[in-house]
Structure formats: C-alpha cells, structure tokens
Amino acid sequence: MEFVKVEGLSLEIEGREIFKGVSFSVNEGEKLFITGDNGCGKSSLIETIMGFLKPKEGKISFKGKELKREEDFKEVRSKIGYVFQNPDDQLFCPTVEEEIAFAPLVKGKNREETEKIVREILREFEIEHLKDRPTHKLSGGEKRIVSIGAVLSMEPEGLILDEPTVGLDRKRFRKLVNFLKETSKTVIVITHERELIEELNWKVFKMGESSP
Amino acid sequence: MRGIDPRFKIVSFLFLAWSIALTESIGKVLLYLPLVLATSFLFFRGRRFPFKVFLFADSFILLVLLTQLFLGSKEVALLVFLRSNEILLLSVSLLSSSSLFEVLHALHHLKVPNSLLQVAFLSYRYLNELSRKFELTLKSAKCRGFTPTTSKITYKTYAHLVANLLAYSSFKSEKVYKAMLCRGFNGYFPVFRHFKATTFDYLFLVITVGYGVLVWSL
Numbered sequence: 108m109e110f111v112k113v114e115g116l117s118l119e120i121e122g123r124e125i126f127k128g129v130s131f132s133v134n135e136g137e138k139l140f141i142t143g144d145n146g147c148g149k150s151s152l153i154e155t156i157m158g159f160l161k162p163k164e165g166k167i168s169f170k171g172k173e174l175k176r177e178e179d180f181k182e183v184r185s186k187i188g189y190v191f192q193n194p195d196d197q198l199f200c201p202t203v204e205e206e207i208a209f210a211p212l213v214k215g216k217n218r219e220e221t222e223k224i225v226r227e228i229l230r231e232f233e234i235e236h237l238k239d240r241p242t243h244k245l246s247g248g249e250k251r252i253v254s255i256g257a258v259l260s261m262e263p264e265g266l267i268l269d270e271p272t273v274g275l276d277r278k279r280f281r282k283l284v285n286f287l288k289e290t291s292k293t294v295i296v297i298t299h300e301r302e303l304i305e306e307l308n309w310k311v312f313k314m315g316e317s318s319p
Numbered sequence: 320m321r322g323i324d325p326r327f328k329i330v331s332f333l334f335l336a337w338s339i340a341l342t343e344s345i346g347k348v349l350l351y352l353p354l355v356l357a358t359s360f361l362f363f364r365g366r367r368f369p370f371k372v373f374l375f376a377d378s379f380i381l382l383v384l385l386t387q388l389f390l391g392s393k394e395v396a397l398l399v400f401l402r403s404n405e406i407l408l409l410s411v412s413l414l415s416s417s418s419l420f421e422v423l424h425a426l427h428h429l430k431v432p433n434s435l436l437q438v439a440f441l442s443y444r445y446l447n448e449l450s451r452k453f454e455l456t457l458k459s460a461k462c463r464g465f466t467p468t469t470s471k472i473t474y475k476t477y478a479h480l481v482a483n484l485l486a487y488s489s490f491k492s493e494k495v496y497k498a499m500l501c502r503g504f505n506g507y508f509p510v511f512r513h514f515k516a517t518t519f520d521y522l523f524l525v526i527t528v529g530y531g532v533l534v535w536s537l
Contacts, residue, residue: 159497189501196494199444201420205511210502212509221511243448261502 108170110135110265110293111156111187116165118148118155125151129165131312133265138287138294140304143314149297150192152314153267157189185214188263192270192297194250198242203234203253206242210261228256232282247274255283265293272300324520325417325425331527332413336406338531345394348401350534354527355405362412369411376407419443424510437508445495449488456480 112132118125126148133139143149154160156167158180167174169183191197200206207228211221229235232252237245242253251274258266272280284306287294298304304311335351342348380403387396414422423436460476467473 154497157497157501159500184501185503191494191498193494195448196491197498199441199495199499201418201440201444208511209509212511213503213505213507218511225511243444257502 108135109133109168110137110170111295112166112168113152113156114166114168116152116155116167117163118151118160119163120151120160126314129314133293133295135170135264135293136291138307138309139296140307140309140311141295141297141314142299142304142311147314149314150269153189153269153295153297156267157184157187185261186263187265187267188258188261190255190258190266190268190271192273194247194254195243197254197257198250201241202239203237203242203245204229204239206253206257207260209257214261224260224262228260231286232256248276248279251275252279252282263292265295266290267295267297269297270299271296272298272303322519323416323523324514324516325421326428326514327516327520327524328413328417329422329425329429331524331531332409334528335409335531338535339402339405339409342402342535343398345398345401347534347537348398348405350537351405351531352401354530355408358527359408359412362416372411373404373407377404380404425514427510428514433508440508441495445488445491448491449484452487453480453484456483 109132114130116129117127129148129152131139131141141149141152151160155162158174158177169179169186172179174180174183198206200209204225207225208221211224216224229238232255234249234252234256237249237253242250245253251271255268255271271283275283284303287296287307296303296309335354339348339351342351380400383399384396387393387399417425420440423440427433427436457480460480465473465476467477
C-alpha cells in the first residue's frame with residue numbers, strides 16, 4: 108500500500124514558483140532519498156506534505172486517502188515523525204528528558220509508559236548523560252540526535268528526516284546509519300550526503316527530475 | 320537549598336517578602352535578618368556571592384536613600400535600605416536556587432494561568448537564543464571589518480542587525496510552532512518530572528512562615 112503519494116504537486120510562495128509538477132510515491136516500509144540542488148524546494152515539499160504550506164495544484168495522499176482538510180493533515184502529523192533541517196527549530200522543551208517525553212505525554216501515555224520510552228531512546232542513541240541538560244545548550248550534533256530521539260518517541264509509522272547527518276561526528280553518523288538500516292518504518296530522507304546514499308542504496312528521487 | 324521543593328520556596332518567599340515589605344519598625348525588620356541570613360548562608364555556601372547584582376540593585380536604592388536622608392528622615396532611609404536588601408537576599412537565595420523552568424512549573428501548581436507561564440517560558444527560552452544570534456551576527460560584521468563608531472554606516476549596520484533579528488524571530492516562531500504541531504501540541508504543555516514534597520519541605524515551610532508570623536505578631 109502507498110504510504111505517501113504525491114501527484115503533480117506545485118507550490119508558489121508570494122508569486123515565486125518553488126517547485127512544479129512533483130510526483131512520487133513511497134510504499135509502506137519502503138525507504139526513499141530525496142535529493143536536489145540547493146533551493147529546489149525539498150524542505151518546502153515536506154512542509155507541504157505535512158500541511159504547513161498550501162500547494163498551488165496537485166494531490167497528496169496518505170495511505171490511499173487524499174489529504175484536503177486540516178484534520179487530514181493532523182492525522183499525517185501524528186503518524187509521520189518529521190525531523191526538521193535545523194534542530195534548533197525542533198527543540199523547545201527545557202531539558203532533553205522533557206523533550207523526549209513531550210510526544211508520549213501529549214498522546215496521553217501514562218508516566219510508566221513514558222518513562223520506558225524515554226529510557227529506551229536515551230539508551231539507543233547513547234545520550235543518557237544528556238538527560239538533564241537544557242536543550243539550547245547542547246552542541247549541534249547532540250541537538251540533532253536529541254531531535255531525532257524526540258520524534259521517535261512519538262512512535263510514528265513513518266519518518267521524514269531533513270538533512271539528518273549535518274553536524275554529526277563519525278560515531279553518531281554510524282549510529283544513525285545503523286538505525287536507518289534496521290528500522291522497519293517507512294523513511295524519507297532529504298540529503299546531499301553521498302556516503303549515506305551509497306551505503307544505504309535506497310531509491311533516490313531527485314527533485315527537478317521525473318518520479319522514481 | 321536546591322533540594323527544597325520550589326513550590327514551598329515560592330510560598331515562603333512571597334509570605335516573607337510581603338511581611339518584610341509591610342513592616343514599619345526598624346527593630347522588627349532587624350528581627351527578620353537572622354532568618355534571611357540563614358537562608359542566604361544555606362544557598363551561598365561554597366559559591367561566590369553575587370556582589371554585582373547587589374551593587375546594581377543598591378545603586379537604585381541609593382537614590383531613594385539620598386532623597387530620604389536630605390529631604391525626609393534617616394529612620395525611613397534605613398528602613399528602606401534594610402527592607403529592600405532583605406527581600407533581595409531572600410529572592411536570590413530562595414528563587415534563584417531553582418531553574419526558571421522549575422519556578423514556572425511550581426507556579427503552575429500554585430494556580431498561575433498556564434498560558435502566562437507558557438509565554439514566560441518560551442520568551443526566556445528564545446530571548447536567550449535571540450541574544451546569541453545578535454552577538455553572532457555582530458561578530459560576523461566585525462570579522463568583515465565593521466568597527467562601531469558614531470558614523471552613519473554604524474547606525475545603518477545596527478539597523479540592519481536589528482531588522483534581521485526581527486525577521487529571524489518571526490521566522491523562528493513559525494518554525495517552532497510547526498515543530499510543536501508535528502509533535503502533537505494541542506495547547507497543553509505536559510511536564511514529565513513532577514515535584515515530590517518531602518517532610519523536609521513541610522518543615523522548611525513551617526519554620527520560615529512560622530518565623531514570619533512570630534515576628535509579625537510581636
């Protein structure tokens with residue numbers, strides 16, 4: 108089944124064309140890279156899929172259902188974890204622990220369940236030592252890992268990661284690559300990182316070219 | 320002092336500050352001093368005393384003092400000096416021994432409206448970032464040869480920096496709001512780590528408020 112399907116999508120912001128006629132689809136469990144030149148509208152495309160930008164024309168479907176109203180996009184946002192390009196935009200809670208606990212608590216999970224999720228994520232990304240640190244005082248790479256962890260705590264069905272490797276050191280880069288290899292979730296990654304593209308060998312959609 | 324539940328610290332601070340502020344005799348104000356000094360001692364033990372904060376605050380109090388000394392009475396001047404410094408010492412030792420987030424969280428439990436607390440928290444969180452952004456942009460301008468003088472170009476550069484900052488904060492607020500929506504924000508800001516009041520917290524409250532009541536009733 109198609110997880111996300113985009114057909115003939117065009118976007119204009121203040122009269123300026125951002126992208127035109129973009130079409131692609133990702134099946135459930137499938138993984139896809141989106142690449143393209145700087146300014147070709149990769150991040151805007153994701154913001155359109157998440158319902159933050161209104162397309163000029165085209166269709167977006169999630170699990171076979173066309174997305175039209177804000178309620179439809181709310182459902183998408185609860186099922187797809189979106190890791191922003193700039194982790195500073197993503198982190199808004201006072202500490203790393205609160206940041207990771209935010210989504211489970213908002214979803215109505217109880218303390219014990221939330222505690223378990225937080226512990227697992229801190230352990231999986233080896234960031235237990237950052238637990239009580241204020242998020243705005245972390246290094247760039249640490250912020251990146253925490254923002255991925257914060258999104259994973261939503262337990263989403265799919266993930267969209269915008270330039271997730273920027274600022275990561277070698278060890279954390281390997282950790283992320285291994286996570287992406289092992290996860291069974293549907294994943295879309297926007298990246299320019301050749302090493303990541305070559306190692307994971309997923310389907311690639313180049314913005315500005317025809318659909319994969 | 321850090322281990323005490325912030326809710327109890329806020330309540331005892333508010334009560335003591337209120338009673339000190341309303342005391343009109345120097346003798347009574349001096350009776351509060353042992354308690355104020357004891358809390359300050361517990362807080363400043365092993366750390367540097369913030370002389371700069373007190374100098375800054377006292378520079379304003381000095382104006383009131385001078386006015387009272389020359390135009391009013393010496394007794395009122397002394398009273399103003401003692402009361403303001405006692406309240407300042409209390410606020411530093413009781414409130415700044417918790418993080419801003421803990422204080423806001425405690426205020427939520429003390430029934431302060433949520434929206435007000437959210438605005439306060441996000442303002443603190445992002446003012447910090449905006450000031451960092453401003454410093455960074457200024458550094459970048461200096462690296463490209465900018466030297467602040469009283470010239471037209473300096474004013475223009477500062478105008479650009481401030482305008483840039485305004486545009487950045489608007490852009491940033493939109494982005495952060497989107498990030499919050501993406502993670503299910505629905506107007507309610509959940510907190511994971513909650514306070515747990517201990518016998519020691521109750522003891523602290525009884526001692527501080529009890530002392531205040533005792534002095535007040537004298």
